[in-house]
Amino acid sequence: MPKGKLTFDYEKCKGCGICVAFCPVKIMYSDKATLNKSGYNIIRYDEDKCIGCATCAMMCPDSVITVEVIK
Numbered sequence: 001m002p003k004g005k006l007t008f009d010y011e012k013c014k015g016c017g018i019c020v021a022f023c024p025v026k027i028m029y030s031d032k033a034t035l036n037k038s039g040y041n042i043i044r045y046d047e048d049k050c051i052g053c054a055t056c057a058m059m060c061p062d063s064v065i066t067v068e069v070i071k
């Protein structure tokens with residue numbers, strides 16, 4: 001069971017990849033097929049494997065990610 005559910009404010013994402021680099025379970029990735037309006041690849045994650053640590057949200061410089069912890 002996933003422990004966290006992520007919401008992305010995709011239009012604010014600059015595709016820097018910091019969230020991808022810092023996710024401790026390495027489940028985040030750049031969606032090479034989907035760009036936001038600014039032309040950056042949006043980020044996706046493996047919804048079943050999230051541990052809800054919120055590291056991605058804390059590291060994102062643009063406050064793109066919100067993590068809801070699932071009890």
Ligand code: SF4
Binds near residue numbers: 004022023028049
């Ligand atoms: S909350 Fe933690 S485990 Fe889930 S995607 Fe973000 S960094 Fe990875």
Ligand code: SF4
Binds near residue numbers: 016017043061065
């Ligand atoms: S850290 Fe934030 S701005 Fe950078 S790729 Fe991840 S969601 Fe986008």
